Amino acid sequence: MRPLCSTAHHPHTFYTQHPFTSMHALLLENAAYVIGERIYRDASVYIEDGRICWVGTGDVPAGTERISARKCAVLPALTNAHTHLPETVLRGLCDDRVLMDWLNKYIWPAENKLTNEFAEWAALLGCAELIHNGVGFFIDQYFYANEIARSVLKAGIKALLCSSVFDGCPEGKTIERQFAIAEKFIREWQGKSTRLYVGIGPHAPYTVNDEYLARINEIATSKNLHVHIHLSETQHENAESRKKVGMSPARRLSKLGMLNRRALLAHCVHLSEEDIALIAGAGATVLHCPQSNLKLSSGIAQIERIRKRVNVLVGTDGNASNNNLDVLEELRTACMLQKYLFGAEAMPLQDAFSMISSNAAALGCNYTGIIKPGAPADIAVMPLEKPHLQPVHDILSNLIYSANGTDVSTLIIDGEIIMQDYRILRFDEGEVLEKCREIAQAIWNQ
Numbered sequence: 339m340r341p342l343c344s345t346a347h348h349p350h351t352f353y354t355q356h357p358f359t360s361m362h363a364l365l366l367e368n369a370a371y372v373i374g375e376r377i378y379r380d381a382s383v384y385i386e387d388g389r390i391c392w393v394g395t396g397d398v399p400a401g402t403e404r405i406s407a408r409k410c411a412v413l414p415a416l417t418n419a420h421t422h423l424p425e426t427v428l429r430g431l432c433d434d435r436v437l438m439d440w441l442n443k444y445i446w447p448a449e450n451k452l453t454n455e456f457a458e459w460a461a462l463l464g465c466a467e468l469i470h471n472g473v474g475f476f477i478d479q480y481f482y483a484n485e486i487a488r489s490v491l492k493a494g495i496k497a498l499l500c501s502s503v504f505d506g507c508p509e510g511k512t513i514e515r516q517f518a519i520a521e522k523f524i525r526e527w528q529g530k531s532t533r534l535y536v537g538i539g540p541h542a543p544y545t546v547n548d549e550y551l552a553r554i555n556e557i558a559t560s561k562n563l564h565v566h567i568h569l570s571e572t573q574h575e576n577a578e579s580r581k582k583v584g585m586s587p588a589r590r591l592s593k594l595g596m597l598n599r600r601a602l603l604a605h606c607v608h609l610s611e612e613d614i615a616l617i618a619g620a621g622a623t624v625l626h627c628p629q630s631n632l633k634l635s636s637g638i639a640q641i642e643r644i645r646k647r648v649n650v651l652v653g654t655d656g657n658a659s660n661n662n663l664d665v666l667e668e669l670r671t672a673c674m675l676q677k678y679l680f681g682a683e684a685m686p687l688q689d690a691f692s693m694i695s696s697n698a699a700a701l702g703c704n705y706t707g708i709i710k711p712g713a714p715a716d717i718a719v720m721p722l723e724k725p726h727l728q729p730v731h732d733i734l735s736n737l738i739y740s741a742n743g744t745d746v747s748t749l750i751i752d753g754e755i756i757m758q759d760y761r762i763l764r765f766d767e768g769e770v771l772e773k774c775r776e777i778a779q780a781i782w783n784q
Contacts, residue, residue, distance in 0.1 A: 369407035371733045374709035385715040388753035409723050414707045415474025415716035417698040418665045420604045420625040420653025422480045423464035424457040427778045428658040437634045449508045451781045457482035463774045465493035467663045469757050471743025472718035475705040479539035479566040481509035483523045494756045494764050500539035500566035535703045537564035543587040555596050564600045571605040572636045588613035607637040618647035628672045630655035642676040642684040652693045664743040665694050687734040719748035
């Protein structure tokens with residue numbers, strides 16, 4: 339007898355097509371592996387009204403839609419914890435430069451050529467790449483957040499969008515105008531969808547002064563928003579902070595009251611023991627982006643040390659500095675770097691996989707990153723009949739050290755099939771590719 343599953347209706351007014359009735363039922367049947375609260379062999383997953391009802395075997399109602407998962411792994415839809423989605427059209431624009439040269443001489447000038455229309459198409463291209471990499475939930479910090487939000491709702495995946503604030507931002511130009519844009523974004527989008535959550539994103543302590551950090555903290559506290567900020571990405575950033583304000587960036591945020599459970603701290607490459615203690619005591623989350631940090635020669639975050647006291651998620655960073663959104667590849671890099679730094683036993687498989695799945699549940703964004711009864715049905719299906727995925731001695735080992743995100747063939751969000759057999763169902767991917775090629779050329783020609 340199958341476990342009971344709530345069929346309470348959760349209206350999703352943001353669907354662009356294929357809205358479900360409250361009794362929609364879907365069975366992923368006969369999977370070789372299901373990565374759930376434990377690893378199941380030869381099991382099925384039954385979904386009703388967007389939620390997982392049971393994992394294993396059981397009866398299903400007549401008329402249930404069925405998808406064969408034979409010779410596949412069924413895993414949670416993945417998390418990409420740090421992106422700048424419209425940067426997708428800047429992929430490959432600048433390589434072989436350190437962070438501040440990369441930003442000041444190449445990326446910020448190129449971003450000044452973006453328009454609202456360009457940003458929306460670029461964000462949709464980014465959503466397509468995330469979908470193909472099995473990502474069901476991502477965290478973004480960027481300007482043009484309205485345009486990103488529209489693309490997210492069209493794509494059907496889940497996101498926490500933190501509207502960027504800093505002086506000289508290409509969208510608002512001045513920090514005052516950009517702060518007003520962020521406030522308006524929050525007013526218009528907060529609570530609009532169970533697949534879209536909003537926050538605010540002061541770019542970094544070195545681009546936002548104390549006055550605006552305090553104002554950002556005030557609005558975040560009053561509206562219970564996540565604050566997404568780059569922190570201690572380079573040694574230069576830390577040195578300048580100590581020179582100008584006499585303390586590390588983390589200590590500065592702590593003094594301003596900005597270190598708390600809503601704080602999302604990207605990079606954290608150069609943290610002292612005191613910094614780690616402050617972050618751990620506040621319950622903040624660290625967003626680790628090893629490939630971007632390597633590519634920009636920023637350093638290697640000591641995540642094995644940090645993760646024992648702090649919630650850690652892995653993200654790719656933007657396509658301008660990575661240059662892809664494959665979070666499985668990112669996790670593999672993270673694991674190998676920590677093994678080099680701390681020894682072969684660092685980053686065990688289950689702990690590592692949690693950094694792109696269940697660790698994100700702490701953010702409260704209708705995403706649990708785990709396949710279990712009652713959880714939202716955010717699921718990826720990965721065929722295993724491929725040379726680089728066989729044989730399977732340990733499925734988590736194959737996922738982390740052998741698979742690529744693009745091995746995922748099917749993505750399901752809240753029980754809705756977003757991609758099936760590698761084909762995105764909600765929008766015309768070919769149209770997006772063509773439009774973004776035109777945008778990239780227009781940016782290059784300006």
